[in-house]
Amino acid sequence: MLDINFIRQNSEQVKKGVAAKNIKPQLADDFLVLDKEWRELVKEVDNLRAEQKKFSEAREIEKAKELKNKIQLLDDKLKQVEIERHKILYKLPNLPLEDVPVGKNERDNVVLYEIGKKPEFDFQPKDYLELAEKLDLIDIERASKVSGSRFGYLKNQAALLEFALIKLALDTAILKGFTPIIPPVMIKEEMMKGMGYIDRYEDQDETYFLEKDKLYLVGTSEQSIGPMHSDEIFEEKELPKRYAAFSNCFRSEAGSYGKDTKGILRVHQFDKVEMFSFCLPEKSEEEHKLLLSIEEDLMQLLKLPYRALNICTGDLGGPAAKKYDIEVWLPGQNNGKGEYRETHSTSNCTDFQARRLNIRYRSQKLDVKGQGLEYIHTLNGTAFAIGRMLIAIIENYQQKDGSILIPEILQKYLGFSEIK
RNA sequence: GGAAGGUUGGCAGAGUGGUCUAAUGCGCCGCACUUGAAAUGCGGUUGAGGAGAAAUCCUCUCGGAGGUUCGAAUCCUCCACCUUCCGCCA
Numbered sequence A: 001m002l003d004i005n006f007i008r009q010n011s012e013q014v015k016k017g018v019a020a021k022n023i024k025p026q027l028a029d030d031f032l033v034l035d036k037e038w039r040e041l042v043k044e045v046d047n048l049r050a051e052q053k054k055f056s057e058a059r060e061i062e063k064a065k066e067l068k069n070k071i072q073l074l075d076d077k078l079k080q081v082e083i084e085r086h087k088i089l090y091k092l093p094n095l096p097l098e099d100v101p102v103g104k105n106e107r108d109n110v111v112l113y114e115i116g117k118k119p120e121f122d123f124q125p126k127d128y129l130e131l132a133e134k135l136d137l138i139d140i141e142r143a144s145k146v147s148g149s150r151f152g153y154l155k156n157q158a159a160l161l162e163f164a165l166i167k168l169a170l171d172t173a174i175l176k177g178f179t180p181i182i183p184p185v186m187i188k189e190e191m192m193k194g195m196g197y198i199d200r201y202e203d204q205d206e207t208y209f210l211e212k213d214k215l216y217l218v219g220t221s222e223q224s225i226g227p228m229h230s231d232e233i234f235e236e237k238e239l240p241k242r243y244a245a246f247s248n249c250f251r252s253e254a255g256s257y258g259k260d261t262k263g264i265l266r267v268h269q270f271d272k273v274e275m276f277s278f279c280l281p282e283k284s285e286e287e288h289k290l291l292l293s294i295e296e297d298l299m300q301l302l303k304l305p306y307r308a309l310n311i312c313t314g315d316l317g318g319p320a321a322k323k324y325d326i327e328v329w330l331p332g333q334n335n336g337k338g339e340y341r342e343t344h345s346t347s348n349c350t351d352f353q354a355r356r357l358n359i360r361y362r363s364q365k366l367d368v369k370g371q372g373l374e375y376i377h378t379l380n381g382t383a384f385a386i387g388r389m390l391i392a393i394i395e396n397y398q399q400k401d402g403s404i405l406i407p408e409i410l411q412k413y414l415g416f417s418e419i420k
Numbered sequence B: 001g002g003a004a005g006g007u008u009g010g011c012a013g014a015g016u017g018g019u020c021u022a023a024u025g026c027g028c029c030g031c032a033c034u035u036g037a038a039a040u041g042c043g044g045u046u047g048a049g050g051a052g053a054a055a056u057c058c059u060c061u062c063g064g065a066g067g068u069u070c071g072a073a074u075c076c077u078c079c080a081c082c083u084u085c086c087g088c089c090a
Helices: A004-009 A011-020 A026-057 A061-091 A128-134 A140-147 A156-175 A189-194 A222-229 A281-301 A352-357 A386-396 A408-414
Strands: A110-115 A179-181 A186-188 A208-210 A215-217 A233-235 A241-250 A269-279 A306-310 A322-330 A339-348 A360-362 A373-375 A377-385
Touching: A004 A011, A004 A026, A011 A026, A026 A061, A110 A281, A128 A386, A156 A179, A156 A241, A156 A269, A156 A281, A156 A377, A156 A386, A156 A408, A186 A189, A186 A222, A189 A222, A189 A352, A222 A241, A222 A269, A222 A352, A222 A377, A269 A281, A269 A386, A281 A306, A281 A322, A281 A339, A281 A377, A306 A339, A322 A386, A339 A386, A352 A377, A377 A386
Parallel strands: A179 A241, A233 A360
Antiparallel strands: A110 A306, A186 A215, A208 A215, A241 A269, A269 A377, A306 A322, A322 A339, A339 A377, A360 A373
16 A cells, blocks of 8 residues: 555646556545545544533534534445445555556566576486476476366475475575564455455455455465564564465466466466565665575575566566566476576555554654654565475476486485475 | 353443443553652543544444434343353364
């Protein structure tokens, strides 16, 4: 949610930002019209109410009674306008930061740099699925029998590898001051809304909803961690508050029929270690860089070749003001010619989620009026999305004989150095 | 699943229809006293919104949403959450 006062005072800037995100800028005008109407009604109702109160205190019951009906009528109207105004406010996306490249879609994302040496093979590199099925690491067929399409069983060393990756991610994050945490994966509707999902029509279909219990399955633990501190007030010295969460993630992938249908690249259920930070507004860009650097550290520890992208305005999504993606090099894809695929994403959501979730901190700054309560900033970033990391390791560490070496850093967690 | 009891400001906790703009205590902030601190005394201390150049004024806010009433923390309805007991269960 955007700051209402900001929209009132900077409507042109808001329209520009909204348009850059491929959303109709007309929304901002619609809001301002309703907001004006709302303000007039509030004034009127407040004044009538004050009058009624006076009559009531003076026990002039008849006069108070008269006003009561009048107020009720106006108040009903006010409520209607309020609902409409609120709806639009929730539809307005977060505005991109100034240094975000303007663009229409993922083709306009800017590659920042490429790190790591792509593996060179003296043979035709294979697709991970072919390798994994031969080594009995992944079973798609039986998963499809049991659960349908877009599921997989991870078996044997692949299952063990998951735990090793989780441990590596947590160990790395803990060193940077993150609290390890395992959150609930079912959350209430209001919390899902607070995080800025499910308001935009394109996200509706992406989420699993348990009708009987009115609970949503999280698509990422971000949705469960953010609301943890809703309606809370931090002391300035408590910030930044950092979590490294391990959880299952559930995605219906309703909008992606026919896309990546094979294997475990795009599945309904996967596991992920996610980083989440609550921080001071003026520190969020620095924090964003920290999240990106941890993601890169993890990739470098695994010695996987990757590139970093600055995501353009049109590809940012609702809550993000700025986003970096990391794409790993997958040599077995694209018929053995290789291609980059997304494994990590980190977003700075500034105060957009905090405003909805009402998460603030008590500022020590003297120039802030009143109690000095200000909204904090929230950020999230992938540590490891396990399935895609398995794919990356299998394809990059494959050997001519179809065996797979284990990245050195993981060997201490596993006790073996290759899969064959 | 069954039964009972709860939810009040940063915290504890009083309040069952009208100065509740919520007692009291703790905490926090300021001032006084003090060489300094503690103790003590005095004052302040929920948040949100609207009007105004400002001083300031007004409205809302006692888990949430409705309702009764001239008037609701207080009465009624629904919902959420918490605690305890029984049942079931990893």
